[in-house]
Amino acid sequence: MRTETEIHPQASAKAGLGTGLAPARRDPSTLIRRRGLASAAIARCLGLLALFVSSTGAEANPYQDYAAACRAQIGEIPAFSCADGVTIPVTINGVEPAGYTPGMTCDRPSLLPNGPESDGQCVPGSRILDLSTEDKQISVMCRQKHIRPADSLYFDEIDIIAHNPASGATCWFQASAVSASHIDGTTIPSPTDPASSTFFNAPQAVVHDGCGTCHDNDPFMYSPFVGQVWDHVPVNPFGLYFHVDTPGLGFDTWPTTHIAPRDSTCTGCHRIGVHETCGQLTDWATARALIPGADPRGASYPLSHSMPPFHGLTERAWDTINTAAVDDIAACCLDPTQTFCNAKPIPRGE
Numbered sequence: 297m298r299t300e301t302e303i304h305p306q307a308s309a310k311a312g313l314g315t316g317l318a319p320a321r322r323d324p325s326t327l328i329r330r331r332g333l334a335s336a337a338i339a340r341c342l343g344l345l346a347l348f349v350s351s352t353g354a355e356a357n358p359y360q361d362y363a364a365a366c367r368a369q370i371g372e373i374p375a376f377s378c379a380d381g382v383t384i385p386v387t388i389n390g391v392e393p394a395g396y397t398p399g400m401t402c403d404r405p406s407l408l409p410n411g412p413e414s415d416g417q418c419v420p421g422s423r424i425l426d427l428s429t430e431d432k433q434i435s436v437m438c439r440q441k442h443i444r445p446a447d448s449l450y451f452d453e454i455d456i457i458a459h460n461p462a463s464g465a466t467c468w469f470q471a472s473a474v475s476a477s478h479i480d481g482t483t484i485p486s487p488t489d490p491a492s493s494t495f496f497n498a499p500q501a502v503v504h505d506g507c508g509t510c511h512d513n514d515p516f517m518y519s520p521f522v523g524q525v526w527d528h529v530p531v532n533p534f535g536l537y538f539h540v541d542t543p544g545l546g547f548d549t550w551p552t553t554h555i556a557p558r559d560s561t562c563t564g565c566h567r568i569g570v571h572e573t574c575g576q577l578t579d580w581a582t583a584r585a586l587i588p589g590a591d592p593r594g595a596s597y598p599l600s601h602s603m604p605p606f607h608g609l610t611e612r613a614w615d616t617i618n619t620a621a622v623d624d625i626a627a628c629c630l631d632p633t634q635t636f637c638n639a640k641p642i643p644r645g646e
């Protein structure tokens with residue numbers, strides 16, 4: 297079992313620049329705290345800078361360029377209210393407690409690290425909203441990192457994934473509350489509206505956040521936390537997948553390689569990406585690492601073995617069916633260039 301407890305997307309993103317593969321992810325010296333106060337502040341500064349530059353004249357606005365490319369390749373993403381989303385439950389021993397306290401444990405903690413300034417991994421009130429249409433898949437997460445009154449529509453972060461299944465084109469948007477503040481979730485503007493550059497983080501900050509280093513096998517992510525409202529999350533496990541980019545941003549530096557060892561019981565339902573999906577996320581899904589914030593129920597079988605989802609197996613059967621495949625994934629994650637790992641580019645479309 298590894299002791300590493302956080303996911304470090306920036307380190308992965310940098311490691312991925314040269315080879316598309318992941319070895320430096322394990323190097324503790326490259327570990328960078330993600331998504332804290334600092335990144336929110338940087339995001340805000342970049343946003344203000346972009347605004348300043350655009351208001352002073354002819355300079356390009358990176359947000360507007362990115363939004364235009366996303367509009368062209370995926371289509372309009374509408375304005376929305378988080379109030380229309382479904383709340384993700386936070387339970388202890390299967391029931392929602394009467395109250396929540398900072399740092400408490402729960403059955404299905406959020407896997408995305410909420411950061412040291414947060415109230416931990418068991419914060420109630422986050423919402424998921426599926427804005428998918430006939431020709432696009434759009435998933436929204438309105439995230440709570442701080443405990444607020446039940447039904448509060450103030451959030452700490454808004455995350456949006458927009459995907460065109462016909463071409464694979466995928467865009468990423470994020471708005472972050474400045475520490476101790478909040479975002480009013482009832483009036484989220486359209487990310488593809490050029491005027492929204494004042495609301496959402498600058499695309500450079502989104503690249504820095506490294507969405508695609510965790511969402512590295514396909515756009516949409518399963519975790520026991522979101523699995524509770526799984527019918528509100530779009531899926532597209534084997535579709536074309538690439539990141540829309542505009543000059544100078546760097547979405548195209550995110551990893552685009554997956555591994556496909558032969559006879560794997562783990563790759564029948566989805567690809568396994570070479571960054572976090574094969575690493576920390578597989579460890580958490582197969583009880584090879586403790587999930588931060590898990591209570592005793594969450595840390596023991598079956599909740600400790602969240603893959604395949606809702607499997608209903610005995611622990612013995614699970615081990616018989618999956619142990620060899622998980623060993624292969626772990627070995628390939630350390631060195632995906634081994635022949636048996638069958639590493640290849642994710643089909644990208646155009």
Ligand code: HEC
Pocket residue numbers: 303304305405406407408409424435436437455456457468469470502505506507508509510511515516517518519520521522529572
């Ligand atoms: C450190 C890994 C990591 C990074 C970086 C990351 N995510 Fe996620 N994301 C997750 C995990 C894990 C989930 C599942 C929910 C959970 O357990 O927290 C998730 C869920 C989501 C969801 C809900 C729908 C779904 O697929 O489950 C959206 C929307 C989303 N992320 C958008 C983003 C955006 C936008 C960014 C970048 C600004 C981003 N994510 C960066 C790990 C990550």
Ligand code: HEC
Pocket residue numbers: 511512513514516517518519531532533561562563564565566573574577578581582603604605618621622625
């Ligand atoms: C019966 C189908 C099925 C099998 C078998 C399965 N998974 Fe998954 N898994 C899913 C689905 C569905 C998702 C979420 C959607 C996606 O990633 O495309 C998912 C997501 C994941 C994720 C989270 C990252 C992400 O992209 O959402 C990891 C890690 C993962 N699986 C690992 C494994 C491992 C390891 C095994 C083998 C022990 C395995 N899976 C077997 C269905 C399956």
